Amino acid sequence: MQLSPSIFKAYDIRGVIDKTLDPSIAKLIGQSFGSAMREMGETICVVGRDGRLSGPSLMAGLTEGLLSVGVNVIDLGVVATPMVYFGTNITIEGQQAKSGIMITGSHNPPDYNGFKMVLGGSAIYGDQIQALRERIVEKNFASEQGTRSEHNIFPEYLQRIVGDVKLKRKIKIAVDCGNGVGGAFAGRLFRELGCEVEELFCEVDGTFPNHHPDPAHLENLQDLIKNLQTTDNELGLAFDGDADRLGVVTKTGEVIFPDRQMMLFAKDVLSRNPGAQIIYDVKCTRNLATYVKQQGGVPLMWKTGHSLVKAKLKETGAPLAGEMSGHIFFKDRWYGFDDGLYTGARLLEILSAEQDPNATLNQLPNAICTPELQMPCAEGEAFTLLDKIKAEVAKGTQATFETAVSVNTIDGVRVEYADGFGLARPSNTTPIVVMRFEADTQAAIERIQAEFKKVFLAVKPDAKMPF
Template structure:
């Protein structure tokens, strides 16, 4: 038996290592605590699903037992992509759901993404689940909740295929990295009228080919090679649970999500003129002017899929997106992050062009780094970030944005340092008009970080 550890209760979800910090016993307790929280909100039933990880069936079964012990009815969708659980909370008779998923983490990880009474829960709401388990006060209901299975596949695919239309036939390559999106992506895009080359679409929780995380270029090399060697026009890649999208052009260029957002924003603003478009602090500085040019109002916000979802609801914005690949459509969809749906919307835009790759490659860009990680001891990341915010001095008239960490805007680029909410790292990202400007901005960040922590092992 694994003992309960507060460390698995993260900012946006719950995540642990099987046999070390997470097992069936912990999953059952989490189900019981979530069930009690759902009942307190007037929710009588909860949708659950799981990704393709080997530990998924055991954890999902234990989670269901915990929910039922609380007196909540369980609707089990089986093996699905995370957005299909979110879809279930919109299409079925409940607004609460839990997805058993390790997302893009290594095979021995698993965890839970949660929606409670229509809200993506984060922060205090997640630590509240820990508190209620640790207090030992959870009561078993006199009448346990019921349990039934439900196949949501057809309703989910029909909802997308019925609304999103491609302008012409197109041949695409799809790489699912043996994640759960592979069970649905081919049928979805074929249903829309695409010809599909499938790469690693058989679900295998050991991820034998490459890691299912399109944020990292090394995981897109098979897709790049496929586009080079076949007549497919464009490549789509998905993370382990199907809520994030990666895109590769015919000539092997990776179109990161902050540039994808430019096309999505222009499309959404054509139907919602003047609307706010939400994006996180890690996104390119070219995105805001692109949104303004398309007639929208750019709104930079904190990183974190749960935080963006909550802000989307608060502002009524029809679109939000994160550099990590979570894209949230409220326009024609429900406001949750869905990589499969985002892929469909991108194909709708791209098929209006004879050369989709030319459209993507023409989007504004600068020299930039991927996410860089400064690894620290547990808790040290928050302390260092506080010190940087209070003490760091940047020469010149730079604009300093502190909504999430420290983003320093220069005339010719930006630098970002922010604390990860899920691991003990400072996330860094840099962008500039020239290699010399990039080196200058990195140099300034190097100076302020080493002033605050002389022994920091910088990743740049």
């Protein structure tokens, strides 16, 4: 198979099985990543895979590539992505691996798969991922032979969480894993914490026969909502395909999106880390910054992307970060990587101290907002379009946001108004502009959208606006 540049994304490597990804490509990725490790003086790599049908063959190819450049591979088998990250933070049988690769297609359709990577203790993204491609093209590989061993990491991972998170009382929960790999671990973890657990679609099945494992989309939460309406379960937790993201549903059927979950986590974390920074991405509600300030913290808005947020967390030393997509990063009591299972445990710890967990969740500040809206673009066009708009903003021309209070351009344009905000940013994974709007009233949302429409049509008259 020819190496396709299209698989090297902003935060990971991802492709379609037998079209852009197969074991021979996985081997090349192993050789490239392993050679980059060797240049850093690293020789041990933990690897794991999710429940996708293509996982075993890609694992075989990847392992062959890593071994061929002198890397010692610790095979964790079928695990959640956070367990690979965990493996780069602990000593395994006397060995300390600072690098790891998870084979996962996350929430993509069944015929996708890919690689999430930690190199020398840091998540890699952007130019570092492109450098792996260049190394393959140049065949700039080390040449030695490594060794392979197997390790079951779940007992250590489980013990680490159960030893840290303490519930004040037993909570009855429903857990929906959408047949993703989290299903192999979630029930056991939450029972060990002292919960009563009803499992929905927790059999790991890479064809995802029931619904897609992506809690960011409401249609994938309907089974959980129905369960809570018809049982005495108090709370619903949903996980994406590789269990690094969490979705939360209350007894009344309300979905608590991650930017509102972050309020609870920020309050808890700031009680032990007064005055600390709390990082959140550009998609999050305005209410989060206000809430963080009220709790004595310092809100810091940052770019979207789990690798980018992780890097910012490391750089700033902040104890907590979160993204609207559901990636939550605890450095407080944990390691600073995104972990849906651990996030679920921390949520239950907070709610177990509340008389009425659902009231606590439902009372979190809320606003009228749109879901993510997508404007289709040609390949690469989303970036040039946003660059044009940023240039117009810098010049202060007529094609800008006339009624705005401020415009933030760290990731696309996030335009703040007295009564709301609008966001337009280029997706790093698909050729679209992602838009989101929030305001105090529906009329204000429509006014903000009208201004966005005017600005976009001024630079792209044939733009297909998603509203």
